[in-house]
Amino acid sequence: MKILKCVIFSIIYCCYSCSSEDQEAGDGGSGFEISLNSSTTNPSIDEEFTVNVTTNETTQAVWVSLDNFTTGGYTVQNLDNNFNLRFNFDQLGQKTIYIRCKNANGSVAEKHLNINIQRGNAIKINGLQVISFYNVNSSYDPEYPNTNPNHLADLQFGFAKSKLGDFLNSTYSYRRWFLSPIIENQGTMTWDVSGQNLFINPSKSLLFTLADIDDNIAGADLLNGPPDYRILSFSNYTTTKPNSITYSYPEINLEIKLNIEWAN
Numbered sequence: 001m002k003i004l005k006c007v008i009f010s011i012i013y014c015c016y017s018c019s020s021e022d023q024e025a026g027d028g029g030s031g032f033e034i035s036l037n038s039s040t041t042n043p044s045i046d047e048e049f050t051v052n053v054t055t056n057e058t059t060q061a062v063w064v065s066l067d068n069f070t071t072g073g074y075t076v077q078n079l080d081n082n083f084n085l086r087f088n089f090d091q092l093g094q095k096t097i098y099i100r101c102k103n104a105n106g107s108v109a110e111k112h113l114n115i116n117i118q119r120g121n122a123i124k125i126n127g128l129q130v131i132s133f134y135n136v137n138s139s140y141d142p143e144y145p146n147t148n149p150n151h152l153a154d155l156q157f158g159f160a161k162s163k164l165g166d167f168l169n170s171t172y173s174y175r176r177w178f179l180s181p182i183i184e185n186q187g188t189m190t191w192d193v194s195g196q197n198l199f200i201n202p203s204k205s206l207l208f209t210l211a212d213i214d215d216n217i218a219g220a221d222l223l224n225g226p227p228d229y230r231i232l233s234f235s236n237y238t239t240t241k242p243n244s245i246t247y248s249y250p251e252i253n254l255e256i257k258l259n260i261e262w263a264n
């Protein structure tokens, strides 16, 4: 459980960057050709879809990019000349998927396609209120005396959403999705996130964390873990579609309320 705790904390609170293996674009013009065929051009929020890639020669490395190859790099893998890439997105509107393949001779072929992501039946999370948490009103910053309000917890919540791990396989894992602003010394314990476009398909679950922040890093888990997270589900509410859902965990004195907008 200790390892899991570290993993979840890393997902939510640590920044990491991916390094590129190979930024070389190649010169093309070799007769190596690529064509793309998407299973849909209008996927819904969180919907998995595939882009089928066919090439006239075996692909040995592929670079999938959402920013015209500004970031990322090749994944080296013998992919034959017909393979599928998998995607799911959770931001509305148009997105361009760029795909660059390299053959055994190092020749490069690339194409891109546009998709337009629809809301579908996704809900939108507009707000979160922490009604109570483990040891609320007690000292999380003991460097301050109990007579000083600074001794109270500085709250930051995190959401992680189950997403595809990479383009080449269908493994899902929880990945950091949203990290809230910090509310110092308990404050209002209420966040308006209506401007953050937090859309999620209600069949998906959400991983929730709550921490006391000290100098911009997580100092204490406010869920008294392990586990240092709770999984929030929406599946019991898809018929009644309430504007808010309260989740209670009496064993850790946690009570939170989500404000939700349902799709029409």
Ligand SMILES: [Ca+2]
Binding pocket: 140, 141, 142, 212, 213, 214, 219, 220
């Ligand atoms: Ca602290």
Ligand SMILES: [Ca+2]
Binding pocket: 141, 149, 150, 151, 152, 153, 154, 184, 185
């Ligand atoms: Ca404090």
Ligand SMILES: [Ca+2]
Binding pocket: 140, 141, 152, 153, 154, 212, 213, 214, 215, 219
């Ligand atoms: Ca603190």
